Amino acid sequence: MPALPADLGNVLKRQAKAALPPLLFLALAGYFAANATRGDLGLRAYAARGQDLARAEAARAEAEADVATWQRRVASLRAEHLDADVIDERARAMLNLADPDDIVVPYGALGPLF
Numbered sequence: 001m002p003a004l005p006a007d008l009g010n011v012l013k014r015q016a017k018a019a020l021p022p023l024l025f026l027a028l029a030g031y032f033a034a035n036a037t038r039g040d041l042g043l044r045a046y047a048a049r050g051q052d053l054a055r056a057e058a059a060r061a062e063a064e065a066d067v068a069t070w071q072r073r074v075a076s077l078r079a080e081h082l083d084a085d086v087i088d089e090r091a092r093a094m095l096n097l098a099d100p101d102d103i104v105v106p107y108g109a110l111g112p113l114f
Contacts, residue, residue, distance in 0.1 A: 037043045098104055
């Protein structure tokens with residue numbers, strides 16, 4: 001076995017001291033890299049917020065379409081747009097009632113004509 005130099009302990013200490021700062025830097029960089037992808041403000045959370053935003057925008061568009069539909073319906077109920085005959089016809093059809101002056105023709109075996 002070859003003889004080891006007496007300064008072997010000092011050489012190992014110097015090499016360990018020289019390697020310590022880069023190792024600490026790599027550990028710190030690894031920590032921040034891991035949090036950049038997995039943390040509350042990381043890339044995965046950013047993608048999840050993007051999906052949430054897309055769902056919210058779709059729900060908003062659907063709600064706006066519903067609002068537009070109801071606004072058209074409400075606008076058609078204004079006095080200048082109402083037709084008394086159409087309202088009477090729709091009310092009787094929905095309530096399944098007939099006017100005493102109406103002529104009722106029962107359907108035959110073939111069913112309704114329209």
